Amino acid sequence: MSKFTEENIIFANKIADRVKSLRIKYGGKRQSDFVKKYNVEKQEISRWESHVKRNEKTGNITGRGITIYTINKFCNLINISLKEFFDDDLFRK
Template sequence: MANKIAARIKNLRIQVTGAKQMDFVTKFNVDKQSISRWESQIRIDKKTGEPKGRGVTIYTIKKFCDIIGITLSDFFDDPIFNNDN
């Protein structure tokens, strides 16, 4: 689920400001590290088999939604969150 959320944030960010994170950072005065962290995927460490990274909280998702002017329902109303994906 965390990776689907990260992908949704990235897709919406691209729709709103284009491919470059810096365009989003400039337009909405958001820290570049924040948007980068929000879009980070959780990966499995090849050596240990443990997950690396962390997902975002619902509060962060809400903050992102507020920034771009959508609701949480709008955020989660996307095929990426279908159970078959």
């Protein structure tokens, strides 16, 4: 597994934030609402929305971000394209 640079961590966390905002938009404020609507496991949604963090003392990374395949799966669930997923001001900053 490659090391996360600070830039990678920021990008992974933007993806997690985008998943969360779209989950709320398409499935409701609570993760359990999305779970019921799209028949996915709550743990899976929670993992998709989890941030990657670096321990400042040890430098160790927690979290791993989600793959493009998982992002695509999420997009298919809510019926949007990958282009629509990434076409957001969040990724222009």
